[in-house]
Amino acid sequence: MQTDHEVAVLRYGHRPGRDDRMTTHVGLTARALGADRAIFPDNATQPAETVRDITGRFGGPFAVELREDQSAIVRDWEGTVVHLTMYGLPVQDVEGDVREASTEEPVLIVVGGEKVPWDLYEEADFNVGVTNQPHSEVAGLAVFLDRLFDGEELDQEWEGAERDVIPKATGKKVVDVAGDDVNRPAGAEDGGGDVSEDGTAE
Amino acid sequence: MQTDHEVAVLRYGHRPGRDDRMTTHVGLTARALGADRAIFPDNATQPAETVRDITGRFGGPFAVELREDQSAIVRDWEGTVVHLTMYGLPVQDVEGDVREASTEEPVLIVVGGEKVPWDLYEEADFNVGVTNQPHSEVAGLAVFLDRLFDGEELDQEWEGAERDVIPKATGKKVVDVAGDDVNRPAGAEDGGGDVSEDGTAE
Numbered sequence: 001m002q003t004d005h006e007v008a009v010l011r012y013g014h015r016p017g018r019d020d021r022m023t024t025h026v027g028l029t030a031r032a033l034g035a036d037r038a039i040f041p042d043n044a045t046q047p048a049e050t051v052r053d054i055t056g057r058f059g060g061p062f063a064v065e066l067r068e069d070q071s072a073i074v075r076d077w078e079g080t081v082v083h084l085t086m087y088g089l090p091v092q093d094v095e096g097d098v099r100e101a102s103t104e105e106p107v108l109i110v111v112g113g114e115k116v117p118w119d120l121y122e123e124a125d126f127n128v129g130v131t132n133q134p135h136s137e138v139a140g141l142a143v144f145l146d147r148l149f150d151g152e153e154l155d156q157e158w159e160g161a162e163r164d165v166i167p168k169a170t171g172k173k174v175v176d177v178a179g180d181d182v183n184r185p186a187g188a189e190d191g192g193g194d195v196s197e198d199g200t201a202e
Numbered sequence: 203m204q205t206d207h208e209v210a211v212l213r214y215g216h217r218p219g220r221d222d223r224m225t226t227h228v229g230l231t232a233r234a235l236g237a238d239r240a241i242f243p244d245n246a247t248q249p250a251e252t253v254r255d256i257t258g259r260f261g262g263p264f265a266v267e268l269r270e271d272q273s274a275i276v277r278d279w280e281g282t283v284v285h286l287t288m289y290g291l292p293v294q295d296v297e298g299d300v301r302e303a304s305t306e307e308p309v310l311i312v313v314g315g316e317k318v319p320w321d322l323y324e325e326a327d328f329n330v331g332v333t334n335q336p337h338s339e340v341a342g343l344a345v346f347l348d349r350l351f352d353g354e355e356l357d358q359e360w361e362g363a364e365r366d367v368i369p370k371a372t373g374k375k376v377v378d379v380a381g382d383d384v385n386r387p388a389g390a391e392d393g394g395g396d397v398s399e400d401g402t403a404e
Contacts (some may be wrong), residue, residue, distance in 0.1 A: 022223065025338035032337035033345075054336055086367055087374040092356050121372050130344075131356060132367035134256055135234035136227035142332075142341035143235075143348045154294050154333060165289055165334035170323050172289040 001034040001149065001156050005079070006106040008037040009141065012070050013114035014044040025138045026111055027051035027064060033145040034153030035109070037063040041070060059158025074123050079106035081124045083116075084140045088127030095147045098126055102148065109144065111137045203236040203351065203358050207281065208308040210239040211343065214272050215316035216246040227340045228313055229253035229266060235347035236355030237311070239265040243272060261360025276325050281308035283326045285318075286342045290329030297349045300328055304350065311346065313339045 001007070009030035014023050024047040027038040031051065040048050048064045055062045067073060074081055080101040101107065110120065121127055130140040145153060158164075166173040203209070211232040216225050226249040229240040233253065242250050250266045257264045269275060276283055282303040303309065312322065323329055332342040347355060360366075368375040 022227075025224075025340065028335075028337040029341040032333045032335040033341070058335055087370055087376075089369050089371055090356060092353060121374075124372075127370070127372060129367075129369055131234045132369055133230075133234040133260055133360075135230040136340050136344070138227065138338050138340040139231040139235070139344035142338070142344040146345045146348065151294060154292060158335075165331075167291050167331055167334055168289055168329070169291055170326075170329060172323075174289075 001036065001153055003036075003102070003149075005102060005104070006037065007035045007102065007145075007148070008039060008106065008108050009035045010039045010070065010073060010108055010110045011041065011044065012110055012112045012116050012120070014041040014047070015114065016043050016046070019044075019113055020046050022138065023047040023113065024050045026113075026141060028054060029138055029142050030145070031055060031060075031062040033142055034149045034156060035145060036061070037065065039065045039067050039073060042066040042068045056160075057162045058164075059161030061159060071117065071119070074108065074110060074120060077106070077108045079108060080126070081108045081110065082126045082128055082144075083110045083112075083120055083124035084130065084137065084144060085112065085116075085121070085127050086129050086132050086134055087121075088129040090132075091128050091130045091144060091147060094126055094128055095144075098128070099148055099150070101125070107148075109141065111141050113137070203238065203355055205238075205304070205351075207304060207306070208239065209237045209304065209347075209350070210241060210308065210310050211237045212241045212272065212275060212310055212312045213243065213246065214312055214314045214318050214322070216243040216249070217316065218245050218248070221246075221315055222248050224340065225249040225315065226252045228315075228343060230256060231340055231344050232347070233257060233262075233264040235344055236351045236358060237347060238263070239267065241267045241269050241275060244268040244270045259364045261363030263361060273319065273321070276310065276312060276322060279308070279310045281310060282328070283310045283312065284328045284330055284346075285312045285314075285322055285326035286332065286339065286346060287314065287318075287323070287329050288331050288334050288336055288342075289323075290331040292334075293330050293332045293346060293349060296328055296330055297346075300330070301350055301352070303327070309350075311343065313343050315339065 030038045051064045130143045232240045332345045
């Protein structure tokens, strides 16, 4: 989003095949809810491709990077590191501090997939729990971003989109950048390829 | 959560195997973020088992039901029906109306998995988009619940838990109901079975 300092999301760990859909959802959630960049492990090629494809069609700016050394990215990050974990401090108690930090320097949000190394808890400036209950890294990331940006991410504008969804009380309306209606009849594919009709990525 | 009227989450459609993890995350997110009940398609037996297991260990009240006819549940719902879809009206514009409705009658939140029937758009009282971008049904549900409950779900208390996570700035602290520390050394399994160390369900 257009903020003074970058907000990046690091997906820590990825098992090809098994984690493809979760890692894709982490990336798409990061994009949709205001982060500037997703950093995936270098074996997450398929999720990276999907997120780039969605960015190409629905707009940006949003970057996806494949990187080898997750630990070094955290260790060398010049800014604030937030680790989302059910063992951390309540998001409602620390979100103000993180928001303040985000006005001064870049923020890296680390979202675990597989087990994360113990060092991560030490290296993070904030270990943050969106509840202390087991649920979903995608859900935790979503609530954290919505709170970090105080809802402003919901009004962001997208650049370079090929298509635009027009909000409707009932039904679907999708236009291409020229403003033409690209809707199909009810029950047909929405033309989104890997985007299902409810708007989720496959 | 302890509200006057029930909030239930209906997972619409499920493909065993392929959707197990997403449906599980929908259920765990519903539980963690204040819904009272998850309703899964009757072929989602494995996700139902996982969510019930987590509820048994981390507390309730939270119910999981397997039901055959998704369409009938929506059609016959005595209360407000909310359908989360990227084609809907912006959550920030309609959340107040849904919150008001939730003080007067039960709310059913429908979360699509596979393609949902066209009728659903007509039968829903609110078609709601958490952004009009493609991302994740889990992320959309999480933001919607956090806004519906205005953050109060983060402070809810859990009944009948076998274990309790104590928020920490660094590291992990898990106690059993008797208050004994059940932590393991760094790097060891947290004993949570299908809960990974970052708190997400496998």
